Amino acid sequence: MxxxxxxxxxxxxxxxxxxxxxxxxxxxxxxxxxxxxxxxxxxxVEDDSTVGNWSVPAPRISCRNVDVNYGEKQAIKRVSLDIAHNEVLSFIGPSGCGKSTLLRCLNRMNDTIPGCRVNGEIKLDDEDIYLNHIDVVPLRAKVGMVFQKPNPFPKSIFENVAYGPRIHGLTATKDELAEIVESSLRRAGLWEEVKDYLDHPGTSLSGGQQQRLCIARTIAVNPEVILMDEPCSALDPIATAKIEQLIDELREQYTIVIVTHSMQQAARVSQRTAYFHLGKLIEVGDTASVFTKPLHRLTDDYISGRFG
Amino acid sequence: MDRPPTEGHIIRRYDGELDHLRLNVLEMGGLVVNLLGNALIALKTQDEDLAHQAVAMDYEVDQLEVDVDQEIAKIIAKRCPVSSDLRMVMAVSKSVSDLERIGDEAVRIAGLAIQLIENEGGEPNSQMLRDVNRIGDMAMSGLRSAIEVFDIWDEEKALQVIENHKAMEEEFQADLRHLLTYILEDYRNIGFAISVVLVIKALERIGHHAQNLAEYAVFQVCGEDIRSQQP
Known part of the structure; x- marks a missing residue:
């Protein structure tokens, strides 16, 4: 059987x-x-085209075929890139790759540079910001900027934050203004440290505090987008961590674009990362996948410290 | 993949650290191949001394695993590896634990060989051991190929190792049935047959670990995690 x-x-x-x-x-x-x-x-991958997901549905900012020239020199070559709502997008790349140039295009900071020409299309909420009738003052209120070196006005802490809302006519009364100053300082994580010294000069604060004061000043005018150009490069690690925590909190309300030389910072704070090389946008993608499995060889070489 | 995976960093010491990591895995691989080879020969030729030698080699394998783990912790702390470097460090970290287990399985085989030699005293069971030789060769060639793939990337070979394990599983099932017929023939074979089953089970596990090694190599080179996605 x-x-x-x-x-x-x-x-x-x-x-x-x-x-x-x-x-x-x-x-x-x-x-x-x-x-x-x-x-x-x-x-x-061909060297001329951007790899990864440069486009998103319903973007807050969309750039299409953007060229930027400083006189004869072309700083940005045919960059197309979307920036989504409530995301932190980081720009990384070696010096001179055009990341700061593109950042400055997003609120027309390049207008003041002689010989600078911007071609292509940059739209904020579906409106082209380079049209002739666009007034750059409200644009820059909508698209705020924080710089590498903290640059508080030579005024009191209170005045530093109050200045923007006042000139943009956002408040009717003194109490309202005080409220905005307090809430901006709170959101910037600075209120508890400065609430008893609001009349002290902004420049009396430490570097990290000054940078948070600048962020408070930026958010006081109710922007939609915050541009940050290496906001932590002059700060110590603790102050840097505080700013990074702040960026993470601000993301819930704003769209944030950050230029950084620290790849680890890009990895820590951003949801998407864009890598630039010689004026070209080489690769855009989810930060996690860019740092674990970049699609382009140049990205791989740059982030792993093979050239720069 | 024209560039050696560990080279090209601006900080050259980093190249050296990654290369050292890679060499440690290869050294461990070489040791494990020798260990398994000795265990299998000991079983085949009833060489008790060789079996004891194999058991003693496991200490070195374990030591290397500890060393590699420490190195990996250092590299992560100092260099924050990303991209292909990160994938390599992860692949190495996982590979050494599989290599260590392969060492353990090989030791188990050597231990069983010692037991068989002592108890059976050269009973006429060479027929049962024939199955062991066949699946043993398969395990050995899978392991060798997996280590070669880690050393020099070769997509054909990587897939072969992954395929190889399926064939091994079939062989394992066939061997089990085969051994059962010996037991049915003569109940006195049971003791010996059980030992042989344990040996072929250990070899089947080694085949599985070799498959894991090939999968880590795929992850390192391609960035694709193909574990538990095999057809």
Whole structure:
């Protein structure tokens, strides 16, 4: 009895064997395609085009084919990039790659630079910000900026924050103004440290505090977008961590674009990362995937410290 | 992949650290291959001394695993590896734990060899051991290829290792059935057969670990995690 049982199951196995083998070949080739397509993708990337997801649905800011020239020199070459609502997008790349230039284009800070021409289209909430009738003053209130070196006005802490809302006519009464100053300082995480010294000069604060004061000044005028140009490069690690925590909190209300030379900072604070090289946008993608599996060789080399 | 995976950093000491990590894995791989080879030969030739030698080699394997783990912690703390470097460090970290387990399985085989030699005293069971030789060769070639793939990336070979394990599983099932027929023939074979089952089970596990090693290599080079996605 038993031997027949065994031979029966053996023949079952051999009957299915060919079919199984065929299936396994098919599956293997599918697997092969899946695994190695990624590698081939990286090998076949053309140097001129941006790889990754540069576009998002319903962007807050959208750039299309942006060229920027300083006189004869082209600083940005045909960059197309979307920035989503409530996201932190970081720009990284070696010095002179055009990341700060593009950042400055987003609130027309380049207008004041002689010989600077911006071509292409940059839209904020579907409105082209480079049209002739656009007034840059309200634009810059909507798109605020924080610079590398903290630059408080030579006035009191209170006045530093109150200045913007006052000139933009955002408040009717003194109490309202005081309220805005307090809430801005609170959101910038500075209120508890300065509430008893509001009449002291802004410049009397420490570097990290000054930078948070500048952020409070920026958010006091109710912006939609905050641009940050290496906001932590003059700060110590503790002050840097405070700013990074602040960026994470501000993301709930604002769209933030940050230029940073610290790749680890980009990895820590941003949801998407854009890598620039010689004026070109090489790669954009989710920060996590850019730092674990960049698509472009140049990105890989830069973030892993192979050139820069 | 035209550039060696560890080279090209501006900080050259980083190249050296990653390269050292890689060499440690290769050294560990070499040790484990020797260990398994000795265990299998000891079983085949009933060489008790060789089996004891194999058991003693495991200490070195374990020591290397500890060393590599410490190095990895240092590299993460000092260099914050990203991208392909990060994937390599992760692949190494996982590979050494699989290599260490392969070492353990090989030691188990050596231990069983010692037991068989002592108890059976050269009983005529060479037929049962024939199955062991076949699956043993498969495990060995899978392990060798997996280590070669880690050393020099080769997509064909990586897939072969992953495929190889499926064939091994089939072989394992066939061997089990085969051993069962010996037991049915003569109940006195049970003791020996159980030992042989444990040996082929250990070899099947080694095949599985070799497959893992190949999968880590795929992850390192391609950034694709293909674990538990095999057909």
């Amino acid at each position: 038993t031997p027949t049982l065994y031979s029966a199951s053996d023949s079952d196995v051999s009957m299915n064997y060919d079919a199984q083998k065929q299936k396994s070949h098919r599956d293997a080739s599918r697997l092969r395609k899946r695994i190695f397509s990624a590698v081939r993708e990286q090998d076949s």
